[in-house]
Amino acid sequence: MNKETLNYNYYFNSLKQSHHFSELEDNAIHEILEMFHSKTFSKDDYPFTSESTLYKIFIVISGRIEISKMNFDTDREYIINILEPGDIYDVICLLDKKEHDVIANALDDVEVIVAPIDAARKWLSEYPDFNKTFFSYLGKQLRYFEESATDLVLYDTWTRLVKLILRNTDSKTGKLTLINNLSHEQIAKMIGSVRNVVNRHIQDLKNSQFLSVKRKSLEINNIHKLLEELKKRNSF
Amino acid sequence: MNKETLNYNYYFNSLKQSHHFSELEDNAIHEILEMFHSKTFSKDDYPFTSESTLYKIFIVISGRIEISKMNFDTDREYIINILEPGDIYDVICLLDKKEHDVIANALDDVEVIVAPIDAARKWLSEYPDFNKTFFSYLGKQLRYFEESATDLVLYDTWTRLVKLILRNTDSKTGKLTLINNLSHEQIAKMIGSVRNVVNRHIQDLKNSQFLSVKRKSLEINNIHKLLEELKKRNSF
DNA sequence: CTTCAACTGATACTTAAGTTGCACAACAAG
DNA sequence: CTTGTTGTGCAACTTAAGTATCAGTTGAAG
Numbered sequence: 001m002n003k004e005t006l007n008y009n010y011y012f013n014s015l016k017q018s019h020h021f022s023e024l025e026d027n028a029i030h031e032i033l034e035m036f037h038s039k040t041f042s043k044d045d046y047p048f049t050s051e052s053t054l055y056k057i058f059i060v061i062s063g064r065i066e067i068s069k070m071n072f073d074t075d076r077e078y079i080i081n082i083l084e085p086g087d088i089y090d091v092i093c094l095l096d097k098k099e100h101d102v103i104a105n106a107l108d109d110v111e112v113i114v115a116p117i118d119a120a121r122k123w124l125s126e127y128p129d130f131n132k133t134f135f136s137y138l139g140k141q142l143r144y145f146e147e148s149a150t151d152l153v154l155y156d157t158w159t160r161l162v163k164l165i166l167r168n169t170d171s172k173t174g175k176l177t178l179i180n181n182l183s184h185e186q187i188a189k190m191i192g193s194v195r196n197v198v199n200r201h202i203q204d205l206k207n208s209q210f211l212s213v214k215r216k217s218l219e220i221n222n223i224h225k226l227l228e229e230l231k232k233r234n235s236f
Numbered sequence: 237m238n239k240e241t242l243n244y245n246y247y248f249n250s251l252k253q254s255h256h257f258s259e260l261e262d263n264a265i266h267e268i269l270e271m272f273h274s275k276t277f278s279k280d281d282y283p284f285t286s287e288s289t290l291y292k293i294f295i296v297i298s299g300r301i302e303i304s305k306m307n308f309d310t311d312r313e314y315i316i317n318i319l320e321p322g323d324i325y326d327v328i329c330l331l332d333k334k335e336h337d338v339i340a341n342a343l344d345d346v347e348v349i350v351a352p353i354d355a356a357r358k359w360l361s362e363y364p365d366f367n368k369t370f371f372s373y374l375g376k377q378l379r380y381f382e383e384s385a386t387d388l389v390l391y392d393t394w395t396r397l398v399k400l401i402l403r404n405t406d407s408k409t410g411k412l413t414l415i416n417n418l419s420h421e422q423i424a425k426m427i428g429s430v431r432n433v434v435n436r437h438i439q440d441l442k443n444s445q446f447l448s449v450k451r452k453s454l455e456i457n458n459i460h461k462l463l464e465e466l467k468k469r470n471s472f
Numbered sequence: 473c474t475t476c477a478a479c480t481g482a483t484a485c486t487t488a489a490g491t492t493g494c495a496c497a498a499c500a501a502g
Numbered sequence: 503c504t505t506g507t508t509g510t511g512c513a514a515c516t517t518a519a520g521t522a523t524c525a526g527t528t529g530a531a532g
Contacts, residue, residue: 019377040279059429069386069390070273070390071390071391071470072471073470073471074390076389076390078385078386078389078390080382080385080386091378092375092378092379092382093375094374095371095372095374095378096371096372096374096375096376096379097372098375100379125364125367128361131361134330134334136331136332136333137334138331138374138378139328139329139332139334140330140332141378142327142328142331142374142377142378142381143328143332143336144381145378145381145384146316146328146381147314147383148381148385149314149381149428150305150314150316150383150390152305152388152428153306153312153314153388153428154306154307154310154314154383192388192389234246234307234309235308
């Protein structure tokens with residue numbers, strides 16, 4: 001795309017505001033955007049395949065995309081993470097050029113921008129500023145995966161659920177971000193459990209006044225109290 | 237260290253043979269080594285702390301180091317990974333400069349080389365060749381953590397145990413690498429389970445002729461047959 | 473407004489995995 | 503050789519978590 005492209009400023013500002021690009025100079029962002037074109041998907045579409053991510057790199061502009069893995073024998077699914085605006089995908093393919101076999105599913109209507117992945121490998125060497133924020137993004141990802149695995153081993157489902165809810169509650173508004181509008185089924189898949197177990201815990205949390213629960217909506221009544229309860233059960 | 241340092245060639249060749257440095261020119265390796273000095277630890281020592289990894293970067297020359305996380309309430313431990321010769325630590329701190337709270341424990345007598353971590357950040361920008369292999373190393377790490385978490389959710393303890401053993405069996409010699417000489421307790425901690433459960437599975441595998449078991453030693457009798465059994469149980 | 477699929481809440485049941493406990497074997501150190 | 507520590511093999515048991523099932527709600531779509 002270029003400065004004449006429809007909505008160019010919208011995409012430019014999206015990058016400019018996103019975590020990874022905010023420290024880049026405007027000119028660098030303009031140069032990068034030249035390599036991209038935009039694409040949209042509807043809720044429940046499969047925006048990328050393990051083949052397309054070998055050749056293309058995506059940046060999420062709006063909407064959420066769920067990345068998951070299935071066990072087709074047991075029909076259980078694990079949601080590895082959820083991409084949000086500003087996220088780059090697929091970082092793993094970007095790094096090692098190998099196939100990455102996961103399922104990507106749009107949770108909302110989604111806008112992304114797409115470029116050849118080799119072009120992205122070029123900015124990495126050409127824009128040291130970008131490199132810098134990219135490294136801290138990688139660090140964050142490594143930590144996230146490491147903590148996911150660790151939590152699965154060391155903590156029970158109640159704790160993993162409460163940690164998930166706390167981590168995704170905006171401390172200012174008190175509202176859920178990223179995992180709002182999800183069913184109990186999907187929340188279960190994020191903590192490596194099943195709907196029924198999650199529902200049990202949610203009922204308990206509701207009955208003990210920690211949560212307000214509506215269809216596809218959870219809200220913490222008092223963040224501080226829930227944190228206390230978490231500490232009490234786990235001596236964090 | 238420099239070319240006059242005792243055993244300089246030993247360290248030089250260790251790097252030269254290791255995966256990440258093998259593609260670098262000799263001169264670059266010499267330049268890098270200038271920043272390092274060597275250090276040794278005995279079995280059961282704690283070679284690095286979450287503080288030291290903020291300022292220093294380590295490369296393992298010989299021996300293995302176990303990286304793990306504890307839940308002190310339940311006394312359960314999860315071994316996140318085991319470093320072997322050629323491994324760089326701590327990549328996460330290298331990337332994002334933040335503290336990384338894990339336990340490092342030498343499984344054998346260990347030799348490492350150490351440098352200021354900022355120096356390492358410098359090579360990353362100065363040696364594009366190194367950058368290239370470093371990226372594929374990062375990709376491997378991301379995949380490893382992602383797969384660890386996924387396996388914990390999607391597969392039972394038997395499957396995780398068998399996958400661990402298969403993954404660490406040298407297809408040529410048929411012997412265990414990396415996880416040899418470990419107790420059932422330690423193997424359990426690697427797959428996110430407990431000794432007793434792992435022991436049960438090992439007894440079954442022994443009785444059905446898949447494994448030969450001795451104190452601190454496992455050996456697959458027939459890799460092909462065990463792979464078949466794994467497929468049978470999981471339709472991989 | 474009606475219909476239907478998706479989501480939720482609840483109960484009863486099953487099971488894999490974890491816990492406890494003990495006896496014995498192997499090995500390392502004195 | 504003796505002693506103590508660490509690892510192994512087993513059995514009995516407990517429990518968190520998963521499965522199965524169903525009724526009732528909600529909200530979107532026609």
